[in-house]
Amino acid sequence: MSLWEFANPVKFMALSGKVLPWVIGLCAVTLVPGLIWGFFFTPEAAKFGNSVKIIYVHVPSAMMAINIWVMMLVTSLIWIVRRHHVSVRASKAAALIGVTMTVIALITGAIWGQPMWGTYWAWDPRLTSFLILFLFYLGYMALWAAIDNPDTAADLTSVLCIVGSVFAVLSRYAVNFWNQGLHQGATLSLDKEENIADVYFAPMLLCLTGFVLLFVALVLIRTRTELRLVRLHRLDVRERMKDA
Amino acid sequence: MELRVENLTVARGGVPVLEGLDFTLSPGQVLILRGPNGSGKTTLLRTLAGLQPPLTGSVSADPEQITYGAHADGLKATLSVEENLRFWASVHGISDIAPAVDGFNLRGLLERPSANLSAGQKRRLGLARLLVTGRPIWLLDEPTVSLDVASVALFADAVRAHVAGGGSALIATHIDLGLQAETLDVGPFKADVNRRRGDTHRDAYADFDEAFS
């Protein structure tokens, strides 16, 4: 039994159908308590005051935003190399979740930035990188939306995802370099090591797990939908060919 | 150079249109491809030309031996007839375009921009391109569209000369070219779009149908 067998749609549909209720359940028992704990039962932090509570939505979404892109890169590579349909559909399914996480990270960051730094937006390397990541997500999704033939779309978006990843990393370095070049020194971004003390850590762990499980649940549902869409497209083509 | 096709299945948009094709095109042979519109003749020719991968089966011929003449002639409106022809000749490493010019009676049009040609003249120029590729296997998709009777005769002569020189041609056409040719009707090879699992043939999406059947 190899891992690749799950890339077969038959196995995937069967297995995902079975695990989905469990994933949803686990997501509920981690995310809900995590968020409640983070919101109601965390003390003020010395440096941030109560605004530290924003961390429980900001950090998980930011981490997911990047990790989802990495997952899309991996699944796109698997499609290019081994042509597993489930893989590329999962990539497509993940994109909307990724872009939502990016938007959440950007908006909560901006809202937090106002009281902390006195401005909603600064061209800080980290913020700028997220804005660029957002653009890459948009391009990827737009390319999917523009192509009718599912196989063509799968190939082209995978190529775009791979090339885009290289340029996204380049952009990250470029942005770091560029901002240092303009304003010396003072970085506006948060120092995570310093401010995550034990009181904050436990609910954070719950929230992070909850976000990951939420992503897994959503990506499974969405991948199942995508696979059904491919099947639908196929039935459609058949019908049209029969008429011809 | 022989073109041998074995158990070939070709697909359009991931769906098989023709399957189980077996035939050989030997040097000196002309094969006429027949079948109604939409039956997959163009898909077959594109697959043989290497523009798209076959779903199953094999095509044994070096793509470097094949030239493909499509519906579109690949002409540039702003270039003159001679420039168009010379371009394709030099892409294929050939410097002498005189046989192509004379073969399709283009001598008087050489200086003309392609934009000013009639549809039939354009087609003649598109067919003349075949002669400057220097390739032995011609795959032609409706080559006589918009040609008048005299031009069709020119074309038939060109095919005859090509075949006599050891070349071969696979031509999808609906008219009688008056050539010594065999006919390949694609009708019997029409793919059964309703096949379910358990069939010997599995295409790229067979998994999918299984997952939902």
Next chain:
Amino acid sequence: MIALLVRDLRLAMRAGGGFGLGLAFFLIVSTLVPFGVGPEAAILSRIAPGILWVGALLACLLSLDRIFQLDFEDGSLDLLATAPIPMEGIVAVKALAHWLVTGLPLTLAAPVLGTLMNLESPGHYWIFITLLIGTPALSMIGAFGAALTVGLKRGGLLLSLLVLPLYIPTLIFGAEAATRGTADLSASTPLLMMAGITAGSIALLPFAAAAALRVNLR
């Protein structure tokens, strides 16, 4: 390959569009910016390198969809794909042709337009050097984007959406090098980074673009 290059250049000359439109666009952008930000020489000369870079980038973007679209529509791309030239070679030659008719004229025009924006004296040299090194990457990345969208009916807008994010690193390093050079600071790091991006794009993107073209032709 040389025949293809010659043909593309000849087509660009005859159809206009190539040299003319991109340059005119660049000129208009450089004219409009002072209207937008005001005529103060100090401000203009400070933002001139960045504006020239953004202007050149947008002008480059204008003609990208023509790289493969016309050949796709008239069937030439099918015939080229079966010709004895590797697809990667076709992509590289077409990107080179695009650079010759777009990137190079923009590079040559930029120092002159810099004068309109009160570019300080070493700036003319730096904007020329950075564009000379950076625009080939813009053409190559653009050819990749054009290869992705060649089969689409209305690919133009999508092409911009796909290509512009890919332009970010080149733009950052290019404009940064030009700005630093103009201010007499050391510009070698961004210049080297940009040269690296250009070299990497030219070496690797033809393969990605050729793969995309093959997908779009089948």
Next chain:
Amino acid sequence: MLELGKYSDAILSSWAITLVLLIALVLVTWRRSAQVKRELDAAEERAKRND
């Protein structure tokens, strides 16, 4: 009620936006899934009848 102090606007708005976006994402996913499932069932039914 929890005392959020001077940051209450920032905290409440960022949490509200996050929750709204996440719930919207879940709803979109769920409704699309149900819709596609329905369409596919109908199409399968049609395909079977036409055989």
